Amino acid sequence: MSEVPHLVAVLGRGVVSPDDPVVTADDLGLTRGDGCFDSARVVTDPSGTAQIVDLDDHLDRLAASAGALDIAIPPHDAWRSLVSEAVAAWSTPGEAVLKLMLTRGREWRPAGPTALLTITHRAPSPTPTGPPRTITAVTLTRGHPSDAFTDAPWLLGGVKTLSYVVNAAATREAKRRGADDVIFTTTDGFALDGPTSGLLLARGRTLLSTPTGGTGILESLTVAAIMDAARADGFETRFELIPVEDLYAADALWLVSSGRGPVLITTLDARPLRTDTALATAIARYAGF
Amino acid sequence: MSEVPHLVAVLGRGVVSPDDPVVTADDLGLTRGDGCFDSARVVTDPSGTAQIVDLDDHLDRLAASAGALDIAIPPHDAWRSLVSEAVAAWSTPGEAVLKLMLTRGREWRPAGPTALLTITHRAPSPTPTGPPRTITAVTLTRGHPSDAFTDAPWLLGGVKTLSYVVNAAATREAKRRGADDVIFTTTDGFALDGPTSGLLLARGRTLLSTPTGGTGILESLTVAAIMDAARADGFETRFELIPVEDLYAADALWLVSSGRGPVLITTLDARPLRTDTALATAIARYAGF
Known part of the structure; x- marks a missing residue:
């Protein structure tokens, strides 16, 4: 071995x-x-x-x-x-x-x-001119509404704790469904983030991600870095609650983490998504990959 | 030391x-x-x-x-x-x-x-004739509705995992509020269990506890043992969703675990609860303490 x-x-x-x-x-x-x-x-x-x-x-x-x-x-x-x-x-x-x-x-x-x-x-070191890295994903409920963490600091929203067993179990559930990764959703129908990644969505020249706070999601340093660079390049960027149905209609959708950078999602719940190779290359560059 | x-x-x-x-x-x-x-x-x-x-x-x-x-x-x-x-x-x-x-x-x-x-x-070994052990408690939201775990096995409802950081944080929050322990509640207004204990409520000659399943709570072996013995002694026992307001009106309320047995709650959210020493002694005996 x-x-x-x-x-x-x-x-x-x-x-x-x-x-x-x-x-x-x-x-x-x-x-x-x-x-x-x-x-x-x-x-x-x-x-x-x-x-x-x-x-x-x-x-x-x-x-x-x-x-x-x-x-x-x-x-x-x-x-x-x-x-x-x-x-x-x-x-x-x-x-x-x-x-x-x-x-x-x-x-x-x-x-x-x-x-x-x-x-x-x-x-190995990435090839900047190579095709964007892609994954397939499924949506899975995180079991709570989008405001669950408001005024409840003991729920440790936004804290990157060592208690990640549900994140690991959700990733196994994705594999069981034939997909690579997960986008968690709320009981009131909004997108959260991935088990080990932030979420990034393109709609025309606007980039969206999920707000921290009541959602309990973790601030993504890489999403923030991408948004900073994208604004300098003429994009609009916003943190707002994203209805789950908007994910399927996105112009492009990524899971984003420090280790692997932005990874383009090609299918969500087995439904093909739009992908934009030129945009994906730009987003990877904004992230430093 | x-x-x-x-x-x-x-x-x-x-x-x-x-x-x-x-x-x-x-x-x-x-x-x-x-x-x-x-x-x-x-x-x-x-x-x-x-x-x-x-x-x-x-x-x-x-x-x-x-x-x-x-x-x-x-x-x-x-x-x-x-x-x-x-x-x-x-x-x-x-x-x-x-x-x-x-x-x-x-x-x-x-x-x-x-x-x-x-x-x-x-x-030390407990004294069977001593007064019942008591604690004070507060209610804290667990951030999810009472059916959150239905059809979502990746959320690991009822599984005693090593990811207990929220349980530990909730216990610290209780201490900050001057109490010993916690009863978790759902976003739709029901009682769940404690961070390391099951919940038991007496209403007359009926003993109630929270159902497992959609609530995500863990089956308590000690609650089950108490209920078995209590039924043999003429009590009625039921697992059903308990509205939070019913906690304050209980004839007696316990947190129950294998290690410490049933512990009587004397105040909840700083409101004094009814306690019944004879009943508490019986419940401790049913649990083998």
Whole structure:
């Protein structure tokens, strides 16, 4: 078996073997999914020099998640040192994902939060002139209305927690239905986001995505970056509730994440969608892919 | 610091030090809360002989959770052997909790599910003639309607997953409001259960609890045991949707779990509730406490 390159580093220990256990049985990240994470893109050139894309933005979002959970996050400098140590040990050319994880720490013998990271290779460097990457998707209910998270901070809307079991189960349900990924929907008929991605919709020269807040969805750094670049290129951009039926009528529809960038959806619930290769190429460029 | 007695055992390794890390950074139980657990009561007599209450029922429920998650659970015999080994190493008289945990296992180097358990001391043996244990509680929305989980198995209703971060956050919110615990409610105005407990309500000689299914709540083994014993004692018992306003008008209201048994709620949202000490004593007896 040829293994995907993978690296693990733990705050206070540094880089360790990926086969070394790093978390005790009483760690609240394990026992209750009580913690948060953030993922950033890693680009490594042919000489083996790795760079993390927008690390500070991801550290800021991790700190926001930790704040919502009342977890005392180690300072950015401690994370940056750990990331530097990891990056120095990483030399696989191409695309990889850095995952920063923070748990509430041990319950039985409290010793502060547990902080660790992984870097995992995902693909060779992308070819900017290649065709846009595409997936198929299905819609699945998330079981709540579009305003469920208003005035209910304990529901942890917008927090990238380690409790992602429903996201994983929904992705398995998509595979069972013969699709690659999921767009979650509300009980009142609006689109949310994907299990590990933001949603982006084109309608003419307007780009739309779902608002945070009452919807509980997570702010997508990559959607924001695309919208910034698109506005400079003459697009209008808006965050607003998108009725599910509008998804099928979109001029183009993407799921968007830091690791894989924008991925064009070709069919939704087995219904073919419009795709626009020129637009998809522009959106990928706006995202830095 | 005098530490609470605590024991850890891992399938394939046996009893280990609680300070030994047991889970790798790529374990899906850690990275996504992708796994399940179950908790059983441990009663240890003054001579140090420990017994697990209804172990087979908890193994069955764990297997049901694993089935809903498509995780291939080790056979009951493997769990029983691990539990035996743990119990042989456990000798603290009084009450403790056995927590069985199962994760989907490693993502980077797949090697089957991760199975482990902990035993944690919680209290001296209860005094049957003592006053009933009481708590205060608040109602908090769970953000979904009472039928949210119908026909949506990917939402994992009724599955005791490791993704319990909202349960933990709701309990912290209760403390912020000066209360001990939580009764979750639906957006359409019904009571659900507690973050780590089932709900039981007395109305005259009728005992009520919330139905599983569309509500997403977990079947409570202790509520079921109480209802079985209560019916033999002449009570009527029913599972039905309970409007939130009915909670305040109850003749008595409990949160119920395997570890701590039934605990009487004395105030809900700072409003005093009726309590009935004779009834509470009977209910505790029905639960085996």
